[in-house]
Amino acid sequence: MRDQLKKHIAEVITLSDSEMTEFVNLFSETRLSKRSMLVSPGDVVTQEYYVLKGCLKAYYLDQYGEKHIIQFAIEDWWISDFEAFFGQKPAKLYVEAIEDSVLLAIDNKILETLYQRIPKFERFFRIKTTRAFLSSQKRILSTLEKTAAERYIDFCSTYPFIEKRIANYHIANYLGIKPESLSRIRRQLEVAS
Amino acid sequence: MRDQLKKHIAEVITLSDSEMTEFVNLFSETRLSKRSMLVSPGDVVTQEYYVLKGCLKAYYLDQYGEKHIIQFAIEDWWISDFEAFFGQKPAKLYVEAIEDSVLLAIDNKILETLYQRIPKFERFFRIKTTRAFLSSQKRILSTLEKTAAERYIDFCSTYPFIEKRIANYHIANYLGIKPESLSRIRRQLEVAS
Numbered sequence: 551m552r553d554q555l556k557k558h559i560a561e562v563i564t565l566s567d568s569e570m571t572e573f574v575n576l577f578s579e580t581r582l583s584k585r586s587m588l589v590s591p592g593d594v595v596t597q598e599y600y601v602l603k604g605c606l607k608a609y610y611l612d613q614y615g616e617k618h619i620i621q622f623a624i625e626d627w628w629i630s631d632f633e634a635f636f637g638q639k640p641a642k643l644y645v646e647a648i649e650d651s652v653l654l655a656i657d658n659k660i661l662e663t664l665y666q667r668i669p670k671f672e673r674f675f676r677i678k679t680t681r682a683f684l685s686s687q688k689r690i691l692s693t694l695e696k697t698a699a700e701r702y703i704d705f706c707s708t709y710p711f712i713e714k715r716i717a718n719y720h721i722a723n724y725l726g727i728k729p730e731s732l733s734r735i736r737r738q739l740e741v742a743s
Numbered sequence: 744m745r746d747q748l749k750k751h752i753a754e755v756i757t758l759s760d761s762e763m764t765e766f767v768n769l770f771s772e773t774r775l776s777k778r779s780m781l782v783s784p785g786d787v788v789t790q791e792y793y794v795l796k797g798c799l800k801a802y803y804l805d806q807y808g809e810k811h812i813i814q815f816a817i818e819d820w821w822i823s824d825f826e827a828f829f830g831q832k833p834a835k836l837y838v839e840a841i842e843d844s845v846l847l848a849i850d851n852k853i854l855e856t857l858y859q860r861i862p863k864f865e866r867f868f869r870i871k872t873t874r875a876f877l878s879s880q881k882r883i884l885s886t887l888e889k890t891a892a893e894r895y896i897d898f899c900s901t902y903p904f905i906e907k908r909i910a911n912y913h914i915a916n917y918l919g920i921k922p923e924s925l926s927r928i929r930r931q932l933e934v935a936s
Contacts, residue, residue, distance in 0.1 A: 672869050695806070
């Protein structure tokens with residue numbers, strides 16, 4: 551199953567076989583059944599996770615008990631409470647499995663050692679983090695400039711195939727609209743296509 | 744004036760004198776007078792900018808002509824239309840000087856060559872981009888979890904001393920509140936302190 555991670559790395563940087571093997575062996579496999587929690591508020595978060603199989607959501611529960619989905623992750627995505635992971639602060643988010651999932655976890659101390667040994671990984675994570683930064687900027691901007699229908703189309707291109715795997719109300723929550731509005735948008739797009 | 748950039752780099756990575764000199768010489772100086780534009784929508788953006796002196800804002804103008812401030816930058820900050828810069832797409836934002844400003848500009852092609860020559864810069868920009876990603880995530884989260892007063896306090900800690908340099912209505916715009924609400928929050932905080 552680690553071949554999937556190797557392929558993911560090779561799309562961004564070129565490594566020797568031994569470097570690649572060394573890297574993928576730094577990960578530990580974590581299995582998570584549907585509805586179980588990977589991270590909860592208050593946790594010390596020392597790991598980030600690459601999704602081999604399954605689907606997860608990261609969300610914030612506000613003081614009124616309202617859920618706000620910050621991120622989904624499917625195969626080939628990374629997930630964690632990144633503020634807690636990078637900033638070494640207690641977690642604020644929940645990260646929960648939507649489907650039974652298999653993850654590869656890497657520890658931040660091990661990553662630091664890796665950067666010293668194989669600096670090419672600085673490049674890999676610089677490029678991955680730049681993409682994450684852009685998608686986060688895009689999300690801020692898209693709430694300002696786009697209609698709900700346009701945001702739904704963006705969502706389908708960011709998370710291809712995910713719309714069949716995730717409940718309507720989850721997607722509506724991520725988009726910041728009511729489930730009824732999402733159903734209406736989907737019907738309109740079907741008629742138009 | 745390049746000593747300021749050297750100090751900024753040295754806070755994150757350790758370079759030899761010759762590497763440092765090579766790096767700072769890759770930048771070109773740009774002077775911008777108050778209210779002039781560094782970037783406008785549609786521009787091809789090949790540079791990102793380090794602020795030596797002055798103050799700028801990056802904003803999106805929506806279809807109703809409403810301005811939404813995405814970022815401020817003061818001394819020691821980086822600014823650009825990052826989606827355009829990294830994603831090689833036409834700019835969507837305006838980047839405008841709020842004060843007379845002096846910037847150091849670096850080109851993305853030159854940066855790519857630098858990464859090949861001195862891989863330590865992968866590390867520098869990985870760490871800077873991680874911080875930018877976190878502050879962008881924090882902004883998404885803070886609109887969900889925090890009151891306007893708490894967001895204003897966050898703003899003052901993110902941009903220290905900036906609140907004296909920027910008009911009330913700019914800060915209110917960034918926080919997504921009315922200028923009157925910001926004035927009320929400031930009065931309440933003065934009474935409380």
